[in-house]
Amino acid sequence: MSGLDVDxxxxxxxxxxxxxxxxxxxxxxxxxxxxxxxxxxxxINTITATTVAELAELVGxxxxxxxxxxxxxxxxxxxxxxxxxxxENDPSRTAALGVGPTGLPAWxxxxxxxxxxxxxxxxxxxxxxxGAGSEFVLACDLRFASRENTLLxxxxxxxxxxxxxxxxxxxxxLVGRGRALEILLVADDFxxxxxxxxxxxxxxxADDRLDDEVEAIASRLARFDHEAIAxxxxxxxxxxLPANSELGPPxxxxxxxxxxxxxxxxxxxxxxxxxxxxxxxxxxxxKRVVEVMPDER
Amino acid sequence: MSGLDVDxxxxxxxxxxxxxxxxxxxxxxxxxxxxxxxxxxxxINTITATTVAELAELVGxxxxxxxxxxxxxxxxxxxxxxxxxxxENDPSRTAALGVGPTGLPAWxxxxxxxxxxxxxxxxxxxxxxxGAGSEFVLACDLRFASRENTLLxxxxxxxxxxxxxxxxxxxxxLVGRGRALEILLVADDFxxxxxxxxxxxxxxxADDRLDDEVEAIASRLARFDHEAIAxxxxxxxxxxLPANSELGPPxxxxxxxxxxxxxxxxxxxxxxxxxxxxxxxxxxxxKRVVEVMPDER
Amino acid sequence: MSGLDVDxxxxxxxxxxxxxxxxxxxxxxxxxxxxxxxxxxxxINTITATTVAELAELVGxxxxxxxxxxxxxxxxxxxxxxxxxxxENDPSRTAALGVGPTGLPAWxxxxxxxxxxxxxxxxxxxxxxxGAGSEFVLACDLRFASRENTLLxxxxxxxxxxxxxxxxxxxxxLVGRGRALEILLVADDFxxxxxxxxxxxxxxxADDRLDDEVEAIASRLARFDHEAIAxxxxxxxxxxLPANSELGPPxxxxxxxxxxxxxxxxxxxxxxxxxxxxxxxxxxxxKRVVEVMPDER
Numbered sequence: 001m002s003g004l005d006v007d008x009x010x011x012x013x014x015x016x017x018x019x020x021x022x023x024x025x026x027x028x029x030x031x032x033x034x035x036x037x038x039x040x041x042x043x044i045n046t047i048t049a050t051t052v053a054e055l056a057e058l059v060g061x062x063x064x065x066x067x068x069x070x071x072x073x074x075x076x077x078x079x080x081x082x083x084x085x086x087x088e089n090d091p092s093r094t095a096a097l098g099v100g101p102t103g104l105p106a107w108x109x110x111x112x113x114x115x116x117x118x119x120x121x122x123x124x125x126x127x128x129x130x131g132a133g134s135e136f137v138l139a140c141d142l143r144f145a146s147r148e149n150t151l152l153x154x155x156x157x158x159x160x161x162x163x164x165x166x167x168x169x170x171x172x173x174l175v176g177r178g179r180a181l182e183i184l185l186v187a188d189d190f191x192x193x194x195x196x197x198x199x200x201x202x203x204x205x206a207d208d209r210l211d212d213e214v215e216a217i218a219s220r221l222a223r224f225d226h227e228a229i230a231x232x233x234x235x236x237x238x239x240x241l242p243a244n245s246e247l248g249p250p251x252x253x254x255x256x257x258x259x260x261x262x263x264x265x266x267x268x269x270x271x272x273x274x275x276x277x278x279x280x281x282x283x284x285x286x287k288r289v290v291e292v293m294p295d296e297r
Numbered sequence: 298m299s300g301l302d303v304d305x306x307x308x309x310x311x312x313x314x315x316x317x318x319x320x321x322x323x324x325x326x327x328x329x330x331x332x333x334x335x336x337x338x339x340x341i342n343t344i345t346a347t348t349v350a351e352l353a354e355l356v357g358x359x360x361x362x363x364x365x366x367x368x369x370x371x372x373x374x375x376x377x378x379x380x381x382x383x384x385e386n387d388p389s390r391t392a393a394l395g396v397g398p399t400g401l402p403a404w405x406x407x408x409x410x411x412x413x414x415x416x417x418x419x420x421x422x423x424x425x426x427x428g429a430g431s432e433f434v435l436a437c438d439l440r441f442a443s444r445e446n447t448l449l450x451x452x453x454x455x456x457x458x459x460x461x462x463x464x465x466x467x468x469x470x471l472v473g474r475g476r477a478l479e480i481l482l483v484a485d486d487f488x489x490x491x492x493x494x495x496x497x498x499x500x501x502x503a504d505d506r507l508d509d510e511v512e513a514i515a516s517r518l519a520r521f522d523h524e525a526i527a528x529x530x531x532x533x534x535x536x537x538l539p540a541n542s543e544l545g546p547p548x549x550x551x552x553x554x555x556x557x558x559x560x561x562x563x564x565x566x567x568x569x570x571x572x573x574x575x576x577x578x579x580x581x582x583x584k585r586v587v588e589v590m591p592d593e594r
Numbered sequence: 595m596s597g598l599d600v601d602x603x604x605x606x607x608x609x610x611x612x613x614x615x616x617x618x619x620x621x622x623x624x625x626x627x628x629x630x631x632x633x634x635x636x637x638i639n640t641i642t643a644t645t646v647a648e649l650a651e652l653v654g655x656x657x658x659x660x661x662x663x664x665x666x667x668x669x670x671x672x673x674x675x676x677x678x679x680x681x682e683n684d685p686s687r688t689a690a691l692g693v694g695p696t697g698l699p700a701w702x703x704x705x706x707x708x709x710x711x712x713x714x715x716x717x718x719x720x721x722x723x724x725g726a727g728s729e730f731v732l733a734c735d736l737r738f739a740s741r742e743n744t745l746l747x748x749x750x751x752x753x754x755x756x757x758x759x760x761x762x763x764x765x766x767x768l769v770g771r772g773r774a775l776e777i778l779l780v781a782d783d784f785x786x787x788x789x790x791x792x793x794x795x796x797x798x799x800a801d802d803r804l805d806d807e808v809e810a811i812a813s814r815l816a817r818f819d820h821e822a823i824a825x826x827x828x829x830x831x832x833x834x835l836p837a838n839s840e841l842g843p844p845x846x847x848x849x850x851x852x853x854x855x856x857x858x859x860x861x862x863x864x865x866x867x868x869x870x871x872x873x874x875x876x877x878x879x880x881k882r883v884v885e886v887m888p889d890e891r
Contacts (some may be wrong), residue, residue, distance in 0.1 A: 120779050141775045157529055160522035168532035174770045176471045177537035178499045181438045184529050185417050186514055187521070196791075197493075197500065202772045203791065217780055223887050224781070225754035225856075231847050232751055232778050235762035239836070240771035242536070253528050262522075293520050454826055457819035465829035473768045474834035475796045478735045481826050482714050483811055484818075494790075494797065539833070550825050559819075590817050 017061055024051040026076075027058070032067040033222030040076035043278040046086035047132045049093035055110045056100055063117050069229055070221040072214055073140065074124040078149065079283070081125050082133030086276050107132065107165055108247050111139035115241055118230030120221050124214040125201065130155050130189070130285055135165030138174070141233070143201040144217075146210050150192035151286070152200055156254070158187040158289035159270070160263045164254030169242035175199040189286030266292045314358055321348040323373075324355070329364040330519030337373035340575040343383035344429045346390035352407045353397055360414050366526055367518040369511055370437065371421040375446065376580070378422050379430030383573050404429065404462055405544050408436035412538055415527030417518050421511040422498065427452050427486070427582055432462030434498075435471070438530070441511055444501040447489035448583070453551070455484040455586035456567070457560045461551030466539035472496040486583030563589045611655055618645040620670075621652070626661040627816030634670035637872040640680035641726045643687035649704045650694055657711050663823055664815040666808055667734065668718040672743065673877070675719050676727030680870050701726065701759055702841045705733035709835055712824030714815050718808040719795065724749050724783070724879055729759030731795075732768070735827070738808055741798040744786035745880070750848070752781040752883035753864070754857045758848030763836035769793040783880030860886045 018027055024041040037058065039045045062071055075081045085107075087094055100109025114121055123129075123137040125145040130153045137143050137152070145152075154171075156163045163184065171180035179198045183190065196204045205213050221229070257263060267275075269292040274281035281288050315324055321338040334355065336342045359368055372378045382404075384391055397406025411418055420426075420434040422442040427450045434440050434449070442449075451468075453460045460481065468477035476495045480487065493501045502510050518526070554560060564572075566589040571578035578585050612621055618635040631652065633639045656665055669675045679701075681688055694703025708715055717723075717731040719739040724747045731737050731746070739746075748765075750757045757778065765774035773792045777784065790798045799807050815823070851857060861869075863886040868875035875882050 120775070141772065141779070143772055157521055157525045160525045162525055162529045162532075168529060169536060172533045172536040174772060176496055177533060178438065178440055178471060179496070180533055180537070181417070181530065182499050184533065185438070185521075185526055186518065188517070194500070199770055199773070202776050203788070220782070220884060221779065223884060224751055224779075225851075228751045228754045228756055228851060229779055231844075231851070232756045232762060233775065235756075235840075235844055236766045236771060236774055236778065238840075239763060239766040240774070246532075246535075250528075250532055257522075257525060257528070290517060290520060454818055454822045457822045459822055459826045459829075465826060466833060469830045469833040473793055474830060475735065475737055475768060476793070477830055477834070478714070478827065479796050481830065482735070482818075482823055483814065485814070491797070543829075543832075547825075547829055554819075554822060554825070587814060587817060 022054055022058075024048075024054055025058075031219075031222050033069040033224075033226075034072075034218050035062075035068060035070070036072045036074065036218075038074050038076050039082060042077070044080040044083040044128075044276070044282055045075055045077055045133075046083045046276055047136070048086050048088055049097055052094075052097055052106050052110060056097075056106055059110055059113045059117065062119050062121075063113060065119075066226065068119050069224060069226055070120040070122065070218045072122045072124055072218050073136075074211070074214070075127060077127060079127045079278075081123075081127045081129040082136055083128055083276070083282060084131030084133050084155070084285075102244055104244060104247060105251060107135075108251060111135060111166060112244060112247065115139045115141070116237055118226070118233065120229060120233070122214060122218060124210060125150055125152075126207065126210060127151070128282065128285075131163070132165050135163065135167050135170075137201075138167055138170040142217075144210065144214055145192050145195060145201040145204055146207040147192050147204040148207045150195060150201070150204070151189045152195050153187065153189045153286045154184050155187050155189075155285055155289050157185055158286075159266050159292070160260070161257040162250055162253050164251040166242065166247045166250070168250060169246045171200070173240055173242070187286070187289070189284070319351050319355075321345075321351055322355075328516075328519050330366040330521075330523075331369075331515050332359075332365060332367070333369045333371065333515075335371050335373050336379060339374070341377040341380040341425075341573070341579055342372055342374055342430075343380045343573055344433070345383050345385055346394055349391075349394055349403050349407060353394075353403055356407055356410045356414065359416050359418075360410060362416075363523065365416050366521060366523055367417040367419065367515045369419045369421055369515050370433075371508070371511070372424060374424060376424045376575075378420075378424045378426040379433055380425055380573070380579060381428030381430050381452070381582075399541055401541060401544060402548060404432075405548060408432060408463060409541060409544065412436045412438070413534055415523070415530065417526060417530070419511060419515060421507060422447055422449075423504065423507060424448070425579065425582070428460070429462050432460065432464050432467075435464055435467040439514075440498040441507065441514075442489050442492060442498040442501050443504040443507050444489050445504045447492060447498070447501070448486045449492050449497055450484065450486045450583045451481050452484050452486075452582055452586050454482055455583075456563050456589070457557070458554040459547055459550050461548040463539065463544045463547070465547060466543045468497070470537055470539070484583070484586070486581070616648050616652075618642075618648055619652075625813075625816050627663040627818075627820075628666075628812050629656075629662060629664070630666045630668065630812075632668050632670050633676060636671070638674040638677040638722075638870070638876055639669055639671055639727075640677045640870055641730070642680050642682055643691055646688075646691055646700050646704060650691075650700055653704055653707045653711065656713050656715075657707060659713075660820065662713050663818060663820055664714040664716065664812045666716045666718055666812050667730075668805070668808070669720060671721060673721045673872075675717075675721045675723040676730055677722055677870070677876060678725030678727050678749070678879075696838055698838060698841060699845060701729075702845060705729060705760060706838060706841065709733045709735070710831055712820070712827065714823060714827070716808060716812060718804060719744055719746075720801065720804060721745070722876065722879075725757070726759050729757065729761050729764075732761055732764040736811075737795040738797065738799050738804065738811075739786050739789060739795040740801040740804050741786050742801045744789060744795070744798070745783045746789050746794055747781065747783045747880045748778050749781050749783075749879055749883050751779055752880075753860050753886070754854070755851040756844055756847050758845040760836065760841045760844070762844060763840045765794070767834055767836070781880070781883070783878070 097106035691700035
C-alpha cells in the first residue's frame with residue numbers, strides 16, 4: 001500500500017496515460033482524487049471487445065494511481081447505461097482479448113480488478129444496464145440509480161444461456177438467495193424501485209438530482225485519506241468478494257450453452273428484431289426476449 | 298445434467314407417477330415445464346407424517362423429470378398456507394419416516410432436496426405459514442406473498458423449543474443476523490409488509506393479483522431452457538445453501554427440548570385452546586403462544 | 595449450558611454484583627429474565643476507558659446469569675445514544691484496559707462476548723450513535739431505532755483512520771457489500787429511514803412508541819425458556835458472526851493511522867470545534883467532519 005506520502009508535484013491529475021484517446025468512454029480527472037468516466041458508445045452503449053480492452057487499460061491506471069480515491073462511471077446516453085455485450089458477430093475478437101493479470105478471461109479480469117482496487121468505484125446509473133452491463137455495475141463498489149429511469153436485468157437465462165460475468169456469485173451475496181434467484185432465473189427487467197427494494201442498487205436518487213448527489217459524494221471521497229479508504233475497503237473485500245475460482249466455470253458454461261444451434265438461432269432472431277440498435281426491443285428486452293423462443297405450446 | 302435433448306414424445310406431462318392419488322395436496326401439470334401443487338389438508342393445512350411422505354415422493358418426481366422447469370406451491374385454503382407441524386399425538390409416525398436419500402431425517406431431506414433440485418420452486422403464499430410451514434417456504438427458491446393476507450413466523454422458541462427444520466441456517470443467510478434473530482427469538486407473527494421489508498419473502502403482490510402474477514412468472518419459466526435454469530441455479534446454490542451437516546444438530550435439540558415435561562404440558566394446553574383446528578388460537582398463534590406459558594411473574 | 599433447572603430461590607434478581615455503583619450507566623433488573631441498562635454519561639454519552647471497563651464487568655455478569663434472557667440497552671439522553679469513543683487525551687487509559695477473556699483488546703472483547711452471550715441483547719436507539727457507538731449497536735443482537743430521532747454512522751474514514759471495533763466485519767455480513775461500503779467509506783450520517791432501508795437496524799419505531807414496544811418485546815423474551823433462546827441463538831451465531839481473528843488487524847490499522855501527525859491535528863481541530871461536548875459539531879458530525887480536513891483543493 002502507498003499513498004501516505006503522495007508527491008504533490010504530480011499535480012494530482014495522474015499520468016499522461018489517462019489522456020490517451022479512448023473510444024468507448026471519455027475520462028475527466030477533475031482533481032487528484034476524483035476521476036469521472038462517461039460511457040459513450042452510440043447508439044446504446046453496448047460492451048464490445050474494444051470496450052473490454054479499454055476498460056482493462058483504465059483499470060490498470062486506477063490500480064496504480066496513488067492519488068486516486070474515487071472513480072464515477074456514468075453514461076452520455078440518458079436511455080442506456082451499458083446495454084449488454086455485443087460479440088459483433090465475430091467471437092474471435094473476444095477470444096483475442098485473452099486473459100488478464102489475474103489469469104481470468106479479460107471481462108472477468110476487469111471486473112475482479114475493479115472490485116479489488118484501492119479506489120471507490122461508483123456506478124451512477126441512468127437507463128438500461130442488462131447482461132454484462134448489469135455485471136459491470138455489480139462489480140462497482142457503490143450503485144446509485146435514477147429513480148425514474150433505471151432498468152437492470154440479467155436476461156441470459158431467457159435466451160437459454162447462463163450469465164458469464166459473475167452475477168450468480170455477486171448477487172447471491174448482495175441480495176440473498178431468493179431475490180438473486182428471481183433476478184437470474186425469471187430474467188426480467190427490474191425498474192428502479194424494485195432494484196432498490198431488493199438491494200440490487202444502494203439506493204435511488206431522483207433523476208434530476210442524480211448527477212449532483214453523486215458529484216457531492218465523489219467530491220467528499222476525493223478529499224479523504226487514500227490509505228484510510230484502501231484499508232477499510234480491503235477488510236470489506238475479504239468478507240464480501242467471491243473467490244476468483246468461482247468465476248471461471250460459469251463463463252465456460254455460457255460458452256457451451258451459447259454455442260448450441262437453438263441459442264445461435266435465438267440470437268440471430270433478436271438481432272433481426274432490433275438487438276444492438278436503439279430499438280423498442282432493447283428498451284423492453286426483459287419482456288420481449290420470450291418472443292424469440294421456439295414456441296412449444 | 299440432462300435436458301438438452303428432451304424427447305418430445307413424452308408429451309410433456311411427466312410420467313404416470315404424477316397422477317397417483319395424493320391426500321394432502323393435488324397436482325396439476327399444465328405443461329411439460331410447469332407443475333402446480335395445491336395444499337389441501339383441511340381444516341388448516343397442518344403438516345403431518347403423511348404430508349412429509351407425500352412430499353418426499355413428489356420431490357423425487359421433481360428431481361427426475363427432465364422436462365420440468367418450475368413448481369408452484371399454493372394452498373386451497375385462503376387462510377392457511379401450511380399451519381405448522383402436527384405430530385398427531387403419536388411421535389412414532391414421524392419417527393417411522395426415517396431418513397431420506399441425503400441421509401437426513403425425512404423432513405430435512407425433503408427441504409434439502411427441493412432446494413437443490415434443478416427446478417425453480419415457488420411458494421405462492423396466502424394465509425398462515427408458521428413453524429414447519431415457514432420452513433417449507435424458506436426452502437423454496439422464490440417466495441411471493443399476498444400483501445393483505447400473509448402471516449409468517451417461527452413460534453418454536455415461544456413454546457420452549459428450537460426450530461428443527463433449518464430456519465436458523467436459512468434465515469441467517471437470507472435476511473441477515475439482526476432480523477433473523479428477531480424472527481427466531483421474538484418468535485412472533487410477521488405480516489406481509491414486515492416480511493417483505495425484512496426479505497423473508499421476495500416481495501408482496503396484491504391478494505387479488507397474486508395468482509395471476511405467479512402464473513405469469515411460472516409460465517415464463519416453463520418456456521425457458523431447462524439446462525440454463527439448472528446450471529444458473531446450481532451456482533447460486535453453492536454460495537447460498539447451508540451445508541447438510543448444519544441441519545441435523547438443531548433437529549436433535551428440538552427433540553430433546555420438546556421432550557421436557559414443561560414443553561409437553563404447554564403443547565397439551567395449546568391443543569386444548571385450539572391448536573391444529575381452525576381456531577382463534579391458530580389465527581393469532583404468535584401473540585397467543587405466551588398464554589400457555591407457566592406464569593412466573 | 596444451564597438454565598434447565600434454575601433455582602427459584604435466587605429470586606430472579608441476580609447476584610449482588612449487579613447492584614454495584616456503575617458510573618456510566620445504570621442497571622435495572624425488573625425480573626429474573628430481564629435487565630435494562632441505561633447509558634448516562636453526560637453530556638453526550640461518550641465511550642471512555644471507564645465505560646469499557648464497566649461494560650466488560652457487566653458482560654461477565656450477563657454471561658454467567660442462568661436466569662437472564664434479555665438485556666435492553668437504552669440511553670438517558672434523548673439526543674445521544676453513545677456519541678463515539680473519547681480517548682480523553684490520554685491513550686494510556688485505553689491501553690491499560692489490556693485484553694479480555696477472548697484474548698482480544700478490551701473493546702473488541704466486550705463486543706464479541708456480548709454477541710456470543712446466551713442472552714438477547716437489544717439496542718433501543720434514540721439519538722446519535724457514531725463510531726464506537728455504532729460498533730456497540732452492531733454487536734447487539736437486535737436494533738430498534740426511533741423513527742424521528744436516530745443518527746448512525748462510522749465517521750472514521752472521514753478523519754483519515756479506519757474503524758477499529760469491527761464494523762467492516764459486521765456490516766458486510768448484515769447489509770451486503772454495496773451498502774456496507776457506502777456506510778464505511780462515504781462515512782456520513784444515516785438517519786432512521788435510511789438505516790432501516792439498508793438493514794443497519796432491524797426496524798424503526800415511532801419515537802413516542804419506542805420505549806413501550808421495546809418493553810413489550812423484552813417482557814415477552816423474559817418469559818421464554820432460557821435454553822431455547824440460548825441454543826437457537828448459538829446456531830445463528832455460527833452462521834453470522836465474524837471469526838475473532840478478523841477483528842484484531844483493523845484495530846492495529848486504526849492505531850497506526852490515528853498516530854499520524856495529520857490525524858492528530860484533525861482530532862485536535864475537532865476538539866476545538868466542539869468534539870466530546872454537546873455541540874453543533876456533534877449533532878452534525880457526519881457533515882462537519884470534512885471541515886477539519888486539510889484543504890487541498
